Amino acid sequence: xxxxxxxxxxxxxPYEGERRGRRGALATTYRDGIARVFGVxxxxxxxxxxxxxxxxxxxxxxxxxGFAFLLSTFAPEAESPFGGHAEYFAIxxxxxxxxxALAAPELxxxxxxxxxxxxxxxxxxLPDDYVMIRSASLLTVIAIxxxxxxxxxxxxxxxxxxxxxxxxxxxNAGEIPKILLATGVYALGYAPFALLIATITKRRxxxxxxxxxxxxxxxxxxAALLEATDLPGRRFAALLAFADHPGHVSNWIFxxxxxxxxxxxxxxxxxxxxxxxxxxxxxxxxAVVVWRYRRLM
Amino acid sequence: xxxxxxxxxxxLGHAYGSIVALHSVDFDLPPGRIGLVGANGAGxxxxxxxxxxxxxxxxxTASVLGHDATKDTLEIRSRIGYMPExxxxxxxxxxxxxxxxxxxxxxxxxxxxxxxxxxxxxxVGLEEERFRRIGGFSTGMKQRTKLAQAIVxxxxxxxxxxxxxxxxxxxxxxxxxxxxxxxxxxxxxxxxSHVLGDIERTCDRVLMLDGGRVLDSGALSHFIDEDVVxxxxxxxxxxxxxxxxxxxxxxxxxxxxxxxxxxxxxxxDLVRDALAATGTGIRSMGPKSTSLEDVFLGRSGS
Numbered sequence: 001x002x003x004x005x006x007x008x009x010x011x012x013x014p015y016e017g018e019r020r021g022r023r024g025a026l027a028t029t030y031r032d033g034i035a036r037v038f039g040v041x042x043x044x045x046x047x048x049x050x051x052x053x054x055x056x057x058x059x060x061x062x063x064x065x066g067f068a069f070l071l072s073t074f075a076p077e078a079e080s081p082f083g084g085h086a087e088y089f090a091i092x093x094x095x096x097x098x099x100x101a102l103a104a105p106e107l108x109x110x111x112x113x114x115x116x117x118x119x120x121x122x123x124x125x126l127p128d129d130y131v132m133i134r135s136a137s138l139l140t141v142i143a144i145x146x147x148x149x150x151x152x153x154x155x156x157x158x159x160x161x162x163x164x165x166x167x168x169x170x171x172n173a174g175e176i177p178k179i180l181l182a183t184g185v186y187a188l189g190y191a192p193f194a195l196l197i198a199t200i201t202k203r204r205x206x207x208x209x210x211x212x213x214x215x216x217x218x219x220x221x222x223a224a225l226l227e228a229t230d231l232p233g234r235r236f237a238a239l240l241a242f243a244d245h246p247g248h249v250s251n252w253i254f255x256x257x258x259x260x261x262x263x264x265x266x267x268x269x270x271x272x273x274x275x276x277x278x279x280x281x282x283x284x285x286x287a288v289v290v291w292r293y294r295r296l297m
Numbered sequence: 298x299x300x301x302x303x304x305x306x307x308x309l310g311h312a313y314g315s316i317v318a319l320h321s322v323d324f325d326l327p328p329g330r331i332g333l334v335g336a337n338g339a340g341x342x343x344x345x346x347x348x349x350x351x352x353x354x355x356x357x358t359a360s361v362l363g364h365d366a367t368k369d370t371l372e373i374r375s376r377i378g379y380m381p382e383x384x385x386x387x388x389x390x391x392x393x394x395x396x397x398x399x400x401x402x403x404x405x406x407x408x409x410x411x412x413x414x415x416x417x418x419x420x421v422g423l424e425e426e427r428f429r430r431i432g433g434f435s436t437g438m439k440q441r442t443k444l445a446q447a448i449v450x451x452x453x454x455x456x457x458x459x460x461x462x463x464x465x466x467x468x469x470x471x472x473x474x475x476x477x478x479x480x481x482x483x484x485x486x487x488x489x490s491h492v493l494g495d496i497e498r499t500c501d502r503v504l505m506l507d508g509g510r511v512l513d514s515g516a517l518s519h520f521i522d523e524d525v526v527x528x529x530x531x532x533x534x535x536x537x538x539x540x541x542x543x544x545x546x547x548x549x550x551x552x553x554x555x556x557x558x559x560x561x562x563x564x565x566d567l568v569r570d571a572l573a574a575t576g577t578g579i580r581s582m583g584p585k586s587t588s589l590e591d592v593f594l595g596r597s598g599s
Binding site for chain 1: 351379383384385387389398420483
């Protein structure tokens, strides 16, 4: 032990470590986007809705697998009243739709309103990078919402299959590309338009309301026009049924178009028309968002 | 001795539609603490945005740390920091989280970003507040957070746009003190301000803009003559004035008010000797420091 001590003032220490430049800026923006939409490092009220929606998205899959387990144990000959992967997309679509309506404004609007874009503009990041990475964050979270229950079902049903777990995994492998494609279609069907609304709206609540309103009103209007008029070509009013296009294409991918009872299917539009509509809306939305951010940053 | 220029401009111009914000701007600014001086609308923020690569000049070229400001935007942004004049802070996260994010955006790995964030928050005096949400910060704390994000990645050059805007006198003193210390950390500084006293306090070189043109540029000492004495006499100062002129002093007089400066030596000694030799009585005498503001107003014709 010593009775003497010394205080060393190290002062300012220059940084001489690694600098990752644009790669580091992209990774940081991507992580921030994911954390932001789930309310990570934010107040509790920011976490509530996204996590509730995620639970709502996954919970039915747990019920499906649990019910299948009970049937396989107590009534092996009975058919499960629940469907498979295609039907589950219709279930998660609603929660994903609401989640996207909340997440897209959260990703874009605070940075603009609080002036944080000025910080991004001073870092090794271009406007196109910012838009691309924010979009990637949203698409990732949509994929989590859609794929998590699908993976749970895929593994759960394989575990209950009489042919054995690994054999069932291999046998059902044909479903995997369909699941991935359908996820991509839903992501493209919902995210770009939500990002467009978030780009041209100043407040988060207004953006969420506008997005939900435009999609609901468009779909309702399409249904009303289909029912109320006898005009030739009225079936093309179904193009306004923004909410229904992804499901129409998803059922086409899974070969379950016969199950379709939405506005687009009722109008008799081919699934490829829905796919082209989705791609066109995504392209126009993406172009407007990029144009706007090139002016802002 | 001055090193190679860290900021240069050649015939630089920028227009927003029909409004010309910068016109034929030329400069070579060496390392150090540089004050960018001008009234509101002089083109200061436009110049900073061109240097950051946010705006593309309509004509001419600019370079930062030897890189073309238009072509090498990402390389430049990796090596400089920027403190905007306006709000730029996320209000719903704490200062430590924001600083880690700001360092990550500049390309620092996660662990290094955390360490730098902690160090820099301590440096700007926010170590006690690092886990408080920025939304609850005072204006002074927000300004210090803005400065912290600008230097968290240890840039070679930091651009500060009106860093004392909105601060009370105490906050202003603290901010000017921090800016003055940056040079000692090896960080070159460009401070944009219309408060010329701030530039005098923090900078050793000045670039004056007026109406989008360069009014003047040079070392601060080139602009400010600190050895000027103001004297107010009781009676007619004519004999006193003639005595000093005969000894080579520069003298301006108006009634009983006399302003004296000398090319060499202490003007106070000369005034004292002249007062004694001519028996002139005085009401007051004191130093008159020519401020940057006087220089700017004189040259801009305002």
